[in-house]
Amino acid sequence: MLLKSALSALADPADAKAVGAVLDITSPVALKHLRNQMQASPDGRAVLEQRPLPPNSKDPDFEALKKLPKSTFGGSFHSFMVEHGFSPEGRPAVRYVDDEELAYVLLRYRLSHDYYHALLGLPPTVAGELVLKAVEALEFGLGGAALQAALGASGGAGLVTKGEREELREVFLPWVVRGHARRRGMESLLCVRWEEEWGTDIGELRERLGIEPAPEFEKRG
Template sequence: MTSETPSLWARLRLLRTLRADPSRIGDASVLQSDLMGARMREEIRQQVEHLCARSHCDRLRPRLDHEALRRLPPGTFGRAYAEFCAAHRIVPATISDAFDDDTLRRNPAIARYICLHDMFHVLLGCDTSLPGELRITAFIMAQRWFAAGELFLALLHVLGPLARPHQAREVLRNLRLGRALARRAPMLLAEPLEDLLGHELADVQRRLGLPVTA
């Protein structure tokens, strides 16, 4: 016997409830993406599913102890990640055990990105400013995680400087750098990043084809 799929209105009500709970912002983000029909390319989905194959949904619900990460030696990926989150007052999104597995499995790549986004800041060497976020966006679009990635990236080269005229050169520099990094790096969502937190950040970046400094 299969469970009945909740109606659209029921899911919208659930989204409203989840968004009101700071501890379930990850759940809300995945459900919102699902409702909007957001999907990454099938090739990307398959790579993430291959990584998750032996761990069920564990790779989609990573549990990271930031206190323990802050006790790692200076220079390690995990220490840098924990300090980045603390410095920017970021509480990384997590997906709770209560969140529906079927919805999670429909969006494995998106769910994993929601949980690991802040690691990308550390690996790609960028801050949380608009130019920094655009470096990550350019990386994602240049790796064609989404079908219209190249078109969207072209639009960013026009709209980005218009959004921040006083930072136009910085915006364009970050877009160029994001594209350059994307050509050298593997698809990061399919990499076991959680297993690399105890390694030296510089070594992890070299392994992933990313620069030690950016």
């Protein structure tokens, strides 16, 4: 199952089901570490106890985000989802983690993925996804994310151009490393109670979390 899913993920980093299976199978040790981090944080414990989920796309709470300025986290998240045709319920369920609490930790990571896109300013292109996987690999220590990040740096299985590959190595991976160093000692992003930050100015939220917005992709050829 791991080999089959890994090959599918290598062929298409946007294959959510294959990527999810790799994460499910390879992450038990990292998940226990992440759960320990969450249990050591008041906000993390609250997340584990309440087990919040993003608002459903048909939920009035999601529609209410449209009324928020794009300068807020909630407004930015809503714009990202609508502009790219995504829905909060589109992430696959956890299938290969038996422990109920660990399964939620992985689900929380998975459901927060689009929050990170909005927070970091990364597009949902193959190159953008690979950069985000590099961020997640360092932030959470998940093997599946590291696999995809390495794929991007080595050529993205032909799914990124030569120019994008060069930019990944020369611009974005150094940005990822700088960001990881900046966040050293801070709480895991899994401890952030995103649902209580909808009205927060996104610049203020980034500053509080030690986040530098991503550079823009420039090279395509």
